[in-house]
Amino acid sequence: xxxxxxxxxxxxxxxxxxxxxxxxxxxxxxxxxxxxxxxxxxxxxxxxxxxxxxxxxxxxxxxxxxxxxxxxxxxxxxxxxxxxxxxxxxxxxxxxxxxxxxxxxxxxxxxxxxxxxxxxxxxxxxxxxxxxxxxxxxxxxxxxxxxxxxxxxxxxxxxxxxxxxxxxxxxxxxxxxxxxxxxxxxxxxxxxxxxxxxxxxxxxxxxxxxxxxxxxxxxxxxxxxx
Amino acid sequence: xxxxxxxxxxxxxxxxxxxxxxxxxxxxxxxxxxxxxxxxxxxxxxxxxxxxxxxxxxxxxxxxxxxxxxxxxxxxxxxxxxxxxxxxxxxxxxxxxxxxxxxxxxxxxxxxxxxxxxxxxxxxxxxxxxxxxxxxxxxxxxxxxxxxxxxxxxxxxxxxxxxxxxxxxxxxxxxxxxxxxxxxxxxxxxxxxxxxxxxxxxxxxxxxxxxxxxxxxxxxxxxxxxxxxxxxxxxxxxxxxxxxxxxxxxxxxxxxxxxxxxxxxxxxxxxxxxxxxxxxxxxxxxxxxxxxxxxxxxxxxxxxxxxxxxxxxxxxxxxxxxxxxxxx
Numbered sequence: 001x002x003x004x005x006x007x008x009x010x011x012x013x014x015x016x017x018x019x020x021x022x023x024x025x026x027x028x029x030x031x032x033x034x035x036x037x038x039x040x041x042x043x044x045x046x047x048x049x050x051x052x053x054x055x056x057x058x059x060x061x062x063x064x065x066x067x068x069x070x071x072x073x074x075x076x077x078x079x080x081x082x083x084x085x086x087x088x089x090x091x092x093x094x095x096x097x098x099x100x101x102x103x104x105x106x107x108x109x110x111x112x113x114x115x116x117x118x119x120x121x122x123x124x125x126x127x128x129x130x131x132x133x134x135x136x137x138x139x140x141x142x143x144x145x146x147x148x149x150x151x152x153x154x155x156x157x158x159x160x161x162x163x164x165x166x167x168x169x170x171x172x173x174x175x176x177x178x179x180x181x182x183x184x185x186x187x188x189x190x191x192x193x194x195x196x197x198x199x200x201x202x203x204x205x206x207x208x209x210x211x212x213x214x215x216x217x218x219x220x221x222x223x224x225x226x
Numbered sequence: 227x228x229x230x231x232x233x234x235x236x237x238x239x240x241x242x243x244x245x246x247x248x249x250x251x252x253x254x255x256x257x258x259x260x261x262x263x264x265x266x267x268x269x270x271x272x273x274x275x276x277x278x279x280x281x282x283x284x285x286x287x288x289x290x291x292x293x294x295x296x297x298x299x300x301x302x303x304x305x306x307x308x309x310x311x312x313x314x315x316x317x318x319x320x321x322x323x324x325x326x327x328x329x330x331x332x333x334x335x336x337x338x339x340x341x342x343x344x345x346x347x348x349x350x351x352x353x354x355x356x357x358x359x360x361x362x363x364x365x366x367x368x369x370x371x372x373x374x375x376x377x378x379x380x381x382x383x384x385x386x387x388x389x390x391x392x393x394x395x396x397x398x399x400x401x402x403x404x405x406x407x408x409x410x411x412x413x414x415x416x417x418x419x420x421x422x423x424x425x426x427x428x429x430x431x432x433x434x435x436x437x438x439x440x441x442x443x444x445x446x447x448x449x450x451x452x453x454x455x456x457x458x459x460x461x462x463x464x465x466x467x468x469x470x471x472x473x474x475x476x477x478x479x480x481x482x483x484x485x486x487x488x489x490x491x492x493x494x495x496x497x498x499x500x501x502x503x504x505x506x507x508x509x510x511x512x513x514x515x516x517x518x519x520x521x522x523x524x525x526x527x528x529x530x531x532x533x534x535x536x537x538x539x540x541x542x543x544x545x546x547x548x549x550x551x552x553x554x
Contacts, residue, residue: 088454107442141446
Protein backbone atom coordinates (compact mmCIF):
# COMPACT_ATOMS: atom_id res chain seq x y z
CA UNK A 1 0.00 0.00 0.00
CA UNK A 2 1.31 3.47 -0.82
CA UNK A 3 1.34 6.24 1.70
CA UNK A 4 -0.59 9.17 0.26
CA UNK A 5 -0.56 11.31 3.40
CA UNK A 6 1.74 13.94 1.93
CA UNK A 7 0.22 13.97 -1.58
CA UNK A 8 -1.96 16.78 -2.87
CA UNK A 9 -5.67 16.36 -2.42
CA UNK A 10 -7.70 16.50 -5.66
CA UNK A 11 -11.17 16.07 -4.16
CA UNK A 12 -12.30 17.51 -0.85
CA UNK A 13 -15.72 16.81 0.59
CA UNK A 14 -16.62 18.65 3.77
CA UNK A 15 -19.71 18.39 5.95
CA UNK A 16 -21.81 17.14 3.04
CA UNK A 17 -25.44 16.24 3.54
CA UNK A 18 -26.95 14.11 0.78
CA UNK A 19 -30.51 13.17 -0.11
CA UNK A 20 -33.43 14.64 -1.99
CA UNK A 21 -35.71 17.59 -1.31
CA UNK A 22 -37.81 15.76 1.26
CA UNK A 23 -35.48 12.92 2.23
CA UNK A 24 -32.16 13.09 4.03
CA UNK A 25 -29.99 10.02 3.49
CA UNK A 26 -26.67 10.81 5.18
CA UNK A 27 -25.05 13.87 6.73
CA UNK A 28 -21.68 15.09 8.05
CA UNK A 29 -19.82 13.38 5.20
CA UNK A 30 -16.22 14.55 5.05
CA UNK A 31 -13.32 12.94 3.24
CA UNK A 32 -10.57 13.77 0.82
CA UNK A 33 -9.08 11.92 -2.13
CA UNK A 34 -5.41 12.40 -2.79
CA UNK A 35 -3.57 12.34 -6.11
CA UNK A 36 -2.95 8.72 -7.12
CA UNK A 37 -5.14 7.32 -4.36
CA UNK A 38 -8.07 4.92 -4.84
CA UNK A 39 -10.73 4.66 -2.19
CA UNK A 40 -13.54 2.16 -1.87
CA UNK A 41 -16.92 3.14 -0.47
CA UNK A 42 -19.11 0.58 1.24
CA UNK A 43 -22.36 0.84 3.14
CA UNK A 44 -25.66 -0.88 3.66
CA UNK A 45 -28.41 -0.79 1.04
CA UNK A 46 -30.24 2.54 0.81
CA UNK A 47 -27.68 4.50 2.83
CA UNK A 48 -26.97 6.71 -0.18
CA UNK A 49 -23.80 5.40 -1.84
CA UNK A 50 -25.10 5.99 -5.36
CA UNK A 51 -26.63 9.32 -4.27
CA UNK A 52 -23.19 10.35 -2.94
CA UNK A 53 -21.67 9.65 -6.36
CA UNK A 54 -24.48 11.50 -8.13
CA UNK A 55 -23.93 14.43 -5.78
CA UNK A 56 -20.20 14.47 -6.60
CA UNK A 57 -21.07 14.47 -10.30
CA UNK A 58 -23.64 17.26 -9.96
CA UNK A 59 -26.60 15.05 -10.86
CA UNK A 60 -28.13 15.62 -7.42
CA UNK A 61 -27.79 18.89 -5.49
CA UNK A 62 -26.16 18.63 -2.09
CA UNK A 63 -28.51 19.52 0.78
CA UNK A 64 -25.56 21.09 2.60
CA UNK A 65 -21.77 21.11 2.55
CA UNK A 66 -19.07 21.72 0.02
CA UNK A 67 -17.30 19.74 -2.70
CA UNK A 68 -13.98 20.97 -4.09
CA UNK A 69 -12.49 19.23 -7.13
CA UNK A 70 -9.07 20.25 -8.45
CA UNK A 71 -9.23 23.32 -6.18
CA UNK A 72 -12.52 24.51 -7.68
CA UNK A 73 -15.98 24.42 -6.14
CA UNK A 74 -18.09 21.86 -7.97
CA UNK A 75 -21.35 23.66 -8.66
CA UNK A 76 -24.27 21.74 -10.08
CA UNK A 77 -24.95 23.08 -13.56
CA UNK A 78 -22.01 25.22 -14.60
CA UNK A 79 -19.19 22.78 -14.16
CA UNK A 80 -19.35 20.73 -17.38
CA UNK A 81 -15.69 21.41 -18.22
CA UNK A 82 -14.61 20.42 -14.73
CA UNK A 83 -16.77 17.31 -14.85
CA UNK A 84 -14.97 16.25 -18.03
CA UNK A 85 -12.08 15.41 -15.71
CA UNK A 86 -14.16 12.66 -14.10
CA UNK A 87 -14.29 9.22 -15.70
CA UNK A 88 -17.65 7.85 -14.64
CA UNK A 89 -19.22 4.42 -14.97
CA UNK A 90 -22.75 4.16 -13.57
CA UNK A 91 -24.27 1.08 -11.99
CA UNK A 92 -26.55 0.64 -15.00
CA UNK A 93 -27.09 2.37 -18.33
CA UNK A 94 -30.44 3.81 -19.43
CA UNK A 95 -29.97 2.12 -22.79
CA UNK A 96 -27.25 0.29 -24.68
CA UNK A 97 -27.10 1.75 -28.17
CA UNK A 98 -26.02 0.10 -31.39
CA UNK A 99 -23.02 2.38 -31.81
CA UNK A 100 -19.93 0.35 -32.65
CA UNK A 101 -17.15 0.36 -30.06
CA UNK A 102 -15.00 2.52 -32.35
CA UNK A 103 -17.80 5.06 -32.87
CA UNK A 104 -18.49 5.18 -29.13
CA UNK A 105 -14.82 5.73 -28.27
CA UNK A 106 -14.47 8.35 -31.02
CA UNK A 107 -17.39 10.29 -29.54
CA UNK A 108 -15.91 10.08 -26.05
CA UNK A 109 -12.63 11.46 -27.41
CA UNK A 110 -14.29 14.24 -29.44
CA UNK A 111 -16.46 15.24 -26.49
CA UNK A 112 -13.39 15.53 -24.26
CA UNK A 113 -10.78 16.89 -26.70
CA UNK A 114 -13.00 18.45 -29.38
CA UNK A 115 -10.37 20.14 -31.53
CA UNK A 116 -7.61 17.57 -31.34
CA UNK A 117 -8.52 14.66 -33.61
CA UNK A 118 -5.08 14.07 -35.13
CA UNK A 119 -4.30 11.13 -32.84
CA UNK A 120 -7.90 9.95 -32.39
CA UNK A 121 -7.53 6.54 -34.08
CA UNK A 122 -4.26 5.80 -32.31
CA UNK A 123 -5.67 6.69 -28.87
CA UNK A 124 -8.92 4.79 -29.46
CA UNK A 125 -7.07 1.64 -30.52
CA UNK A 126 -4.69 1.92 -27.58
CA UNK A 127 -7.60 2.13 -25.12
CA UNK A 128 -9.37 -0.79 -26.80
CA UNK A 129 -6.16 -2.77 -26.51
CA UNK A 130 -5.87 -1.93 -22.80
CA UNK A 131 -9.24 -3.57 -22.16
CA UNK A 132 -8.57 -6.37 -24.68
CA UNK A 133 -11.38 -5.39 -27.02
CA UNK A 134 -9.37 -4.35 -30.08
CA UNK A 135 -10.80 -7.27 -32.07
CA UNK A 136 -14.34 -6.04 -31.41
CA UNK A 137 -13.99 -2.42 -32.49
CA UNK A 138 -16.65 -2.76 -35.19
CA UNK A 139 -19.10 -4.62 -32.93
CA UNK A 140 -22.13 -2.66 -31.65
CA UNK A 141 -22.24 -2.05 -27.90
CA UNK A 142 -25.62 -3.77 -27.82
CA UNK A 143 -23.99 -7.03 -29.01
CA UNK A 144 -21.32 -7.16 -26.26
CA UNK A 145 -21.63 -9.46 -23.26
CA UNK A 146 -22.08 -7.96 -19.77
CA UNK A 147 -18.38 -8.32 -18.94
CA UNK A 148 -17.27 -6.94 -22.29
CA UNK A 149 -19.59 -3.95 -21.89
CA UNK A 150 -18.11 -3.18 -18.45
CA UNK A 151 -14.60 -3.41 -19.94
CA UNK A 152 -15.69 -1.21 -22.83
CA UNK A 153 -16.99 1.44 -20.41
CA UNK A 154 -13.75 1.27 -18.44
CA UNK A 155 -11.72 1.63 -21.64
CA UNK A 156 -13.73 4.73 -22.54
CA UNK A 157 -12.90 6.32 -19.20
CA UNK A 158 -9.20 5.49 -19.77
CA UNK A 159 -9.42 7.18 -23.17
CA UNK A 160 -10.60 10.51 -21.78
CA UNK A 161 -7.66 10.58 -19.33
CA UNK A 162 -9.62 11.60 -16.24
CA UNK A 163 -8.13 13.01 -13.07
CA UNK A 164 -10.58 10.95 -11.05
CA UNK A 165 -12.36 7.69 -11.93
CA UNK A 166 -15.77 7.13 -10.34
CA UNK A 167 -17.21 3.62 -10.57
CA UNK A 168 -20.56 2.62 -9.15
CA UNK A 169 -20.73 -1.14 -8.51
CA UNK A 170 -18.36 -2.09 -11.38
CA UNK A 171 -18.79 -5.85 -10.83
CA UNK A 172 -22.52 -6.04 -10.21
CA UNK A 173 -24.28 -8.82 -12.19
CA UNK A 174 -20.99 -10.19 -13.62
CA UNK A 175 -19.90 -13.81 -13.46
CA UNK A 176 -16.65 -14.66 -11.66
CA UNK A 177 -14.56 -14.71 -14.84
CA UNK A 178 -15.81 -11.30 -16.00
CA UNK A 179 -15.29 -9.94 -12.48
CA UNK A 180 -11.71 -11.22 -12.49
CA UNK A 181 -11.07 -9.45 -15.82
CA UNK A 182 -12.33 -6.16 -14.38
CA UNK A 183 -10.22 -6.75 -11.24
CA UNK A 184 -7.10 -7.33 -13.36
CA UNK A 185 -7.65 -4.17 -15.35
CA UNK A 186 -8.35 -1.99 -12.32
CA UNK A 187 -5.36 -3.38 -10.44
CA UNK A 188 -3.05 -2.56 -13.35
CA UNK A 189 -1.00 0.41 -12.21
CA UNK A 190 0.17 1.14 -15.73
CA UNK A 191 -3.40 1.71 -16.84
CA UNK A 192 -4.23 3.81 -13.79
CA UNK A 193 -1.31 6.10 -14.68
CA UNK A 194 -1.24 7.90 -11.32
CA UNK A 195 -4.91 8.86 -11.46
CA UNK A 196 -7.26 8.64 -8.50
CA UNK A 197 -10.52 6.80 -8.13
CA UNK A 198 -13.60 6.19 -6.04
CA UNK A 199 -15.26 2.78 -6.28
CA UNK A 200 -18.60 2.02 -4.70
CA UNK A 201 -19.12 -1.70 -4.18
CA UNK A 202 -20.61 -4.28 -1.87
CA UNK A 203 -17.71 -6.60 -2.61
CA UNK A 204 -15.22 -6.00 0.21
CA UNK A 205 -12.56 -8.34 -1.18
CA UNK A 206 -12.74 -6.60 -4.56
CA UNK A 207 -12.27 -3.21 -2.90
CA UNK A 208 -9.35 -4.50 -0.81
CA UNK A 209 -7.62 -5.72 -3.98
CA UNK A 210 -7.96 -2.38 -5.75
CA UNK A 211 -8.10 0.41 -3.19
CA UNK A 212 -5.69 1.89 -0.68
CA UNK A 213 -8.46 2.90 1.74
CA UNK A 214 -12.00 1.75 2.37
CA UNK A 215 -14.60 4.13 3.76
CA UNK A 216 -17.95 3.09 5.13
CA UNK A 217 -20.92 5.38 4.55
CA UNK A 218 -23.48 5.55 7.38
CA UNK A 219 -26.40 7.93 7.93
CA UNK A 220 -24.17 9.79 10.44
CA UNK A 221 -21.24 10.26 8.06
CA UNK A 222 -18.24 8.54 6.54
CA UNK A 223 -15.89 6.48 8.69
CA UNK A 224 -12.66 4.74 7.85
CA UNK A 225 -12.86 0.94 7.89
CA UNK A 226 -10.61 -0.46 10.55
CA UNK B 227 -11.97 -10.24 -49.95
CA UNK B 228 -14.82 -8.75 -51.91
CA UNK B 229 -12.64 -7.63 -54.80
CA UNK B 230 -14.52 -4.35 -54.94
CA UNK B 231 -12.39 -1.27 -55.61
CA UNK B 232 -14.69 1.07 -53.66
CA UNK B 233 -15.52 0.80 -49.97
CA UNK B 234 -19.14 0.49 -48.84
CA UNK B 235 -19.20 4.12 -47.62
CA UNK B 236 -17.75 5.38 -50.93
CA UNK B 237 -20.37 3.41 -52.86
CA UNK B 238 -23.10 4.84 -50.63
CA UNK B 239 -21.75 8.37 -51.14
CA UNK B 240 -21.52 8.06 -54.92
CA UNK B 241 -24.93 6.37 -55.08
CA UNK B 242 -26.46 9.17 -52.99
CA UNK B 243 -24.98 11.89 -55.20
CA UNK B 244 -26.20 10.22 -58.41
CA UNK B 245 -29.66 9.66 -56.91
CA UNK B 246 -29.82 13.26 -55.66
CA UNK B 247 -29.05 14.66 -59.11
CA UNK B 248 -31.69 12.40 -60.68
CA UNK B 249 -34.30 13.44 -58.07
CA UNK B 250 -33.42 17.10 -58.57
CA UNK B 251 -33.81 16.94 -62.36
CA UNK B 252 -37.00 14.84 -62.01
CA UNK B 253 -38.49 17.40 -59.58
CA UNK B 254 -37.61 20.40 -61.76
CA UNK B 255 -39.12 18.63 -64.77
CA UNK B 256 -42.30 17.33 -63.07
CA UNK B 257 -45.58 19.11 -63.66
CA UNK B 258 -47.83 20.49 -66.36
CA UNK B 259 -44.94 21.93 -68.40
CA UNK B 260 -43.16 18.71 -69.40
CA UNK B 261 -39.62 18.46 -70.80
CA UNK B 262 -38.81 21.83 -69.31
CA UNK B 263 -35.38 20.68 -68.11
CA UNK B 264 -34.23 19.18 -71.45
CA UNK B 265 -35.45 22.38 -73.14
CA UNK B 266 -33.46 24.45 -70.62
CA UNK B 267 -30.28 22.52 -71.45
CA UNK B 268 -30.96 23.00 -75.18
CA UNK B 269 -31.48 26.75 -74.55
CA UNK B 270 -35.00 26.54 -75.99
CA UNK B 271 -37.13 27.83 -73.09
CA UNK B 272 -39.93 30.25 -73.85
CA UNK B 273 -40.45 33.23 -71.52
CA UNK B 274 -43.37 31.46 -69.89
CA UNK B 275 -41.39 28.26 -69.37
CA UNK B 276 -38.53 30.26 -67.97
CA UNK B 277 -40.93 31.87 -65.49
CA UNK B 278 -42.31 28.45 -64.47
CA UNK B 279 -38.83 26.99 -64.01
CA UNK B 280 -37.15 29.82 -62.13
CA UNK B 281 -40.03 31.52 -60.33
CA UNK B 282 -42.11 28.48 -59.41
CA UNK B 283 -40.21 25.20 -59.59
CA UNK B 284 -36.79 26.21 -58.28
CA UNK B 285 -38.29 27.91 -55.15
CA UNK B 286 -40.57 24.89 -54.70
CA UNK B 287 -37.70 22.39 -54.88
CA UNK B 288 -35.66 24.53 -52.48
CA UNK B 289 -38.44 24.82 -49.89
CA UNK B 290 -39.24 21.09 -50.22
CA UNK B 291 -35.57 20.23 -49.63
CA UNK B 292 -35.25 22.59 -46.66
CA UNK B 293 -38.52 21.46 -45.04
CA UNK B 294 -37.67 17.77 -45.51
CA UNK B 295 -34.15 18.26 -44.13
CA UNK B 296 -35.44 20.21 -41.10
CA UNK B 297 -38.20 17.71 -40.24
CA UNK B 298 -35.83 14.79 -40.62
CA UNK B 299 -33.15 16.38 -38.40
CA UNK B 300 -35.69 17.49 -35.80
CA UNK B 301 -37.07 13.93 -35.67
CA UNK B 302 -33.56 12.64 -35.06
CA UNK B 303 -32.93 15.20 -32.29
CA UNK B 304 -36.25 14.42 -30.58
CA UNK B 305 -35.63 10.67 -30.75
CA UNK B 306 -32.21 11.08 -29.12
CA UNK B 307 -33.16 13.68 -26.49
CA UNK B 308 -36.44 12.03 -25.48
CA UNK B 309 -34.81 8.56 -25.69
CA UNK B 310 -37.76 7.38 -27.75
CA UNK B 311 -37.73 5.88 -31.26
CA UNK B 312 -41.29 7.08 -31.86
CA UNK B 313 -40.59 10.73 -31.08
CA UNK B 314 -41.02 13.24 -33.92
CA UNK B 315 -42.41 16.77 -34.29
CA UNK B 316 -45.71 15.17 -35.32
CA UNK B 317 -46.03 12.48 -32.62
CA UNK B 318 -44.96 14.85 -29.84
CA UNK B 319 -47.63 17.35 -30.85
CA UNK B 320 -45.26 20.23 -31.77
CA UNK B 321 -46.48 20.32 -35.39
CA UNK B 322 -50.11 20.13 -34.21
CA UNK B 323 -49.79 23.05 -31.79
CA UNK B 324 -47.98 25.14 -34.40
CA UNK B 325 -50.74 24.25 -36.90
CA UNK B 326 -53.47 25.43 -34.51
CA UNK B 327 -51.63 28.75 -34.08
CA UNK B 328 -51.31 29.15 -37.85
CA UNK B 329 -54.95 28.24 -38.58
CA UNK B 330 -56.32 30.67 -35.99
CA UNK B 331 -54.27 33.44 -37.58
CA UNK B 332 -54.88 32.50 -41.23
CA UNK B 333 -58.60 31.87 -41.04
CA UNK B 334 -59.89 33.86 -38.10
CA UNK B 335 -57.87 37.07 -37.87
CA UNK B 336 -58.61 40.13 -40.02
CA UNK B 337 -56.92 40.19 -43.44
CA UNK B 338 -54.74 43.14 -42.46
CA UNK B 339 -53.11 41.21 -39.60
CA UNK B 340 -52.95 37.81 -41.24
CA UNK B 341 -49.75 37.96 -43.27
CA UNK B 342 -47.69 39.42 -40.44
CA UNK B 343 -49.08 37.20 -37.70
CA UNK B 344 -49.26 33.76 -39.36
CA UNK B 345 -45.68 32.85 -38.57
CA UNK B 346 -45.74 34.43 -35.12
CA UNK B 347 -48.92 32.52 -34.16
CA UNK B 348 -47.38 29.30 -35.44
CA UNK B 349 -44.31 29.92 -33.26
CA UNK B 350 -46.55 30.67 -30.27
CA UNK B 351 -48.24 27.29 -30.90
CA UNK B 352 -44.81 25.60 -30.96
CA UNK B 353 -43.86 27.31 -27.69
CA UNK B 354 -47.12 26.08 -26.12
CA UNK B 355 -46.13 22.51 -27.05
CA UNK B 356 -42.69 23.14 -25.49
CA UNK B 357 -44.34 24.19 -22.22
CA UNK B 358 -46.01 20.77 -22.09
CA UNK B 359 -42.89 18.80 -23.09
CA UNK B 360 -40.15 20.65 -21.18
CA UNK B 361 -41.06 19.31 -17.72
CA UNK B 362 -40.18 15.86 -19.09
CA UNK B 363 -36.62 17.05 -19.66
CA UNK B 364 -36.26 17.80 -15.94
CA UNK B 365 -34.27 15.26 -14.00
CA UNK B 366 -35.49 11.66 -13.82
CA UNK B 367 -38.62 12.30 -15.86
CA UNK B 368 -36.82 11.25 -19.03
CA UNK B 369 -36.93 7.70 -17.78
CA UNK B 370 -40.68 7.85 -18.26
CA UNK B 371 -40.28 7.65 -22.01
CA UNK B 372 -43.71 6.11 -22.52
CA UNK B 373 -45.28 8.99 -20.63
CA UNK B 374 -43.54 11.56 -22.86
CA UNK B 375 -44.88 9.84 -25.95
CA UNK B 376 -48.36 9.40 -24.50
CA UNK B 377 -48.41 13.07 -23.60
CA UNK B 378 -47.26 14.02 -27.12
CA UNK B 379 -49.85 11.80 -28.79
CA UNK B 380 -52.58 13.29 -26.57
CA UNK B 381 -51.39 16.78 -27.48
CA UNK B 382 -51.45 15.82 -31.14
CA UNK B 383 -54.97 14.38 -30.88
CA UNK B 384 -56.15 17.46 -28.99
CA UNK B 385 -54.77 19.77 -31.69
CA UNK B 386 -56.23 17.57 -34.47
CA UNK B 387 -59.67 17.75 -32.85
CA UNK B 388 -59.32 21.49 -32.36
CA UNK B 389 -58.49 21.92 -36.06
CA UNK B 390 -61.54 19.88 -37.11
CA UNK B 391 -63.68 21.90 -34.71
CA UNK B 392 -62.39 25.12 -36.28
CA UNK B 393 -63.50 23.82 -39.71
CA UNK B 394 -67.13 24.16 -38.60
CA UNK B 395 -66.67 27.92 -38.48
CA UNK B 396 -65.28 28.16 -42.02
CA UNK B 397 -67.05 28.60 -45.38
CA UNK B 398 -66.70 25.74 -47.97
CA UNK B 399 -63.75 27.42 -49.74
CA UNK B 400 -61.97 27.80 -46.41
CA UNK B 401 -62.56 24.13 -45.57
CA UNK B 402 -61.00 23.02 -48.89
CA UNK B 403 -58.03 25.33 -48.34
CA UNK B 404 -57.54 24.13 -44.75
CA UNK B 405 -57.80 20.44 -45.69
CA UNK B 406 -55.17 20.83 -48.43
CA UNK B 407 -52.87 22.76 -46.12
CA UNK B 408 -53.32 20.30 -43.26
CA UNK B 409 -51.64 17.50 -45.25
CA UNK B 410 -48.82 19.72 -46.42
CA UNK B 411 -48.42 22.06 -49.34
CA UNK B 412 -45.21 23.26 -50.92
CA UNK B 413 -46.79 25.77 -53.25
CA UNK B 414 -44.67 28.89 -52.93
CA UNK B 415 -44.02 32.04 -54.88
CA UNK B 416 -40.86 34.04 -54.44
CA UNK B 417 -37.49 32.88 -53.26
CA UNK B 418 -37.44 34.53 -49.79
CA UNK B 419 -39.17 31.82 -47.77
CA UNK B 420 -37.24 28.94 -49.42
CA UNK B 421 -33.92 30.70 -48.85
CA UNK B 422 -34.79 31.52 -45.22
CA UNK B 423 -35.76 27.92 -44.51
CA UNK B 424 -32.69 26.61 -46.36
CA UNK B 425 -30.37 28.90 -44.38
CA UNK B 426 -31.97 27.78 -41.11
CA UNK B 427 -31.68 24.12 -42.10
CA UNK B 428 -27.96 24.62 -42.76
CA UNK B 429 -27.51 26.33 -39.37
CA UNK B 430 -29.28 23.38 -37.72
CA UNK B 431 -27.01 20.98 -39.62
CA UNK B 432 -23.90 22.79 -38.37
CA UNK B 433 -25.12 22.95 -34.76
CA UNK B 434 -25.95 19.25 -34.79
CA UNK B 435 -22.65 18.28 -36.42
CA UNK B 436 -20.88 20.13 -33.61
CA UNK B 437 -23.08 18.37 -30.99
CA UNK B 438 -22.77 14.88 -32.55
CA UNK B 439 -20.36 13.38 -29.94
CA UNK B 440 -22.54 14.65 -27.08
CA UNK B 441 -25.65 13.20 -28.76
CA UNK B 442 -23.87 9.84 -29.11
CA UNK B 443 -23.09 9.82 -25.38
CA UNK B 444 -26.70 10.74 -24.58
CA UNK B 445 -27.70 7.44 -26.21
CA UNK B 446 -26.21 5.72 -23.15
CA UNK B 447 -28.39 7.79 -20.84
CA UNK B 448 -28.54 11.29 -19.48
CA UNK B 449 -26.69 10.34 -16.30
CA UNK B 450 -23.79 8.75 -18.13
CA UNK B 451 -23.47 11.69 -20.54
CA UNK B 452 -23.54 14.13 -17.63
CA UNK B 453 -20.84 12.12 -15.86
CA UNK B 454 -18.69 12.27 -19.02
CA UNK B 455 -18.90 16.07 -19.02
CA UNK B 456 -21.73 16.69 -21.50
CA UNK B 457 -23.62 19.86 -20.46
CA UNK B 458 -26.86 17.88 -20.74
CA UNK B 459 -29.41 20.44 -19.58
CA UNK B 460 -27.96 23.31 -21.65
CA UNK B 461 -27.73 21.08 -24.73
CA UNK B 462 -31.32 19.88 -24.34
CA UNK B 463 -32.70 23.40 -23.93
CA UNK B 464 -30.67 24.80 -26.83
CA UNK B 465 -31.60 22.04 -29.24
CA UNK B 466 -35.26 21.68 -28.25
CA UNK B 467 -35.72 25.47 -28.37
CA UNK B 468 -34.13 25.93 -31.81
CA UNK B 469 -35.71 22.86 -33.40
CA UNK B 470 -39.17 23.79 -32.14
CA UNK B 471 -38.76 27.23 -33.71
CA UNK B 472 -37.81 25.58 -37.00
CA UNK B 473 -40.78 23.18 -36.86
CA UNK B 474 -43.14 26.13 -36.27
CA UNK B 475 -41.68 27.99 -39.27
CA UNK B 476 -41.91 24.88 -41.45
CA UNK B 477 -45.55 24.39 -40.44
CA UNK B 478 -46.30 28.06 -41.19
CA UNK B 479 -44.69 27.82 -44.65
CA UNK B 480 -45.61 24.25 -45.69
CA UNK B 481 -48.27 22.85 -43.36
CA UNK B 482 -47.83 20.05 -40.82
CA UNK B 483 -46.11 17.42 -42.96
CA UNK B 484 -45.99 14.20 -40.95
CA UNK B 485 -44.05 10.99 -41.40
CA UNK B 486 -40.63 12.41 -42.44
CA UNK B 487 -39.58 13.36 -38.90
CA UNK B 488 -40.56 9.95 -37.61
CA UNK B 489 -39.21 7.69 -40.31
CA UNK B 490 -36.16 9.30 -41.94
CA UNK B 491 -33.93 8.92 -38.83
CA UNK B 492 -34.78 5.19 -38.79
CA UNK B 493 -34.04 4.96 -42.51
CA UNK B 494 -30.71 6.66 -41.79
CA UNK B 495 -29.86 4.19 -39.02
CA UNK B 496 -30.59 1.30 -41.37
CA UNK B 497 -28.31 2.83 -44.03
CA UNK B 498 -25.35 4.38 -42.13
CA UNK B 499 -25.59 3.10 -38.54
CA UNK B 500 -26.24 4.83 -35.24
CA UNK B 501 -23.32 7.28 -34.98
CA UNK B 502 -24.68 10.84 -35.06
CA UNK B 503 -21.66 12.10 -37.02
CA UNK B 504 -22.88 10.19 -40.10
CA UNK B 505 -26.57 10.03 -39.21
CA UNK B 506 -26.98 13.81 -39.05
CA UNK B 507 -25.55 14.39 -42.54
CA UNK B 508 -27.50 11.45 -43.96
CA UNK B 509 -30.80 12.56 -42.36
CA UNK B 510 -30.31 16.07 -43.72
CA UNK B 511 -29.83 14.95 -47.33
CA UNK B 512 -32.23 12.00 -47.32
CA UNK B 513 -35.02 13.99 -45.63
CA UNK B 514 -34.54 16.87 -48.07
CA UNK B 515 -34.43 14.80 -51.24
CA UNK B 516 -37.23 12.49 -50.09
CA UNK B 517 -39.62 15.44 -49.74
CA UNK B 518 -38.46 16.85 -53.10
CA UNK B 519 -39.20 13.45 -54.70
CA UNK B 520 -42.60 13.11 -52.99
CA UNK B 521 -43.61 16.62 -54.04
CA UNK B 522 -42.65 15.92 -57.66
CA UNK B 523 -44.60 12.65 -57.56
CA UNK B 524 -47.62 14.49 -56.11
CA UNK B 525 -47.47 16.99 -58.98
CA UNK B 526 -47.32 14.22 -61.59
CA UNK B 527 -50.16 12.22 -59.99
CA UNK B 528 -52.33 15.29 -59.45
CA UNK B 529 -52.00 16.76 -62.94
CA UNK B 530 -53.78 20.11 -62.80
CA UNK B 531 -54.85 19.43 -59.21
CA UNK B 532 -52.58 19.71 -56.19
CA UNK B 533 -52.31 16.49 -54.18
CA UNK B 534 -51.11 17.28 -50.62
CA UNK B 535 -47.49 16.15 -50.31
CA UNK B 536 -48.08 14.70 -46.81
CA UNK B 537 -50.25 11.99 -48.35
CA UNK B 538 -47.53 10.99 -50.80
CA UNK B 539 -44.76 10.92 -48.14
CA UNK B 540 -46.76 8.39 -46.12
CA UNK B 541 -47.95 6.31 -49.09
CA UNK B 542 -44.43 5.97 -50.55
CA UNK B 543 -42.49 5.93 -47.30
CA UNK B 544 -44.48 3.52 -45.12
CA UNK B 545 -44.10 0.40 -47.31
CA UNK B 546 -40.39 1.15 -47.90
CA UNK B 547 -39.79 1.56 -44.18
CA UNK B 548 -41.78 -1.51 -43.17
CA UNK B 549 -39.77 -3.58 -45.69
CA UNK B 550 -36.52 -2.22 -44.25
CA UNK B 551 -37.61 -3.00 -40.68
CA UNK B 552 -38.63 -6.56 -41.59
CA UNK B 553 -35.29 -7.16 -43.35
CA UNK B 554 -33.39 -5.80 -40.32
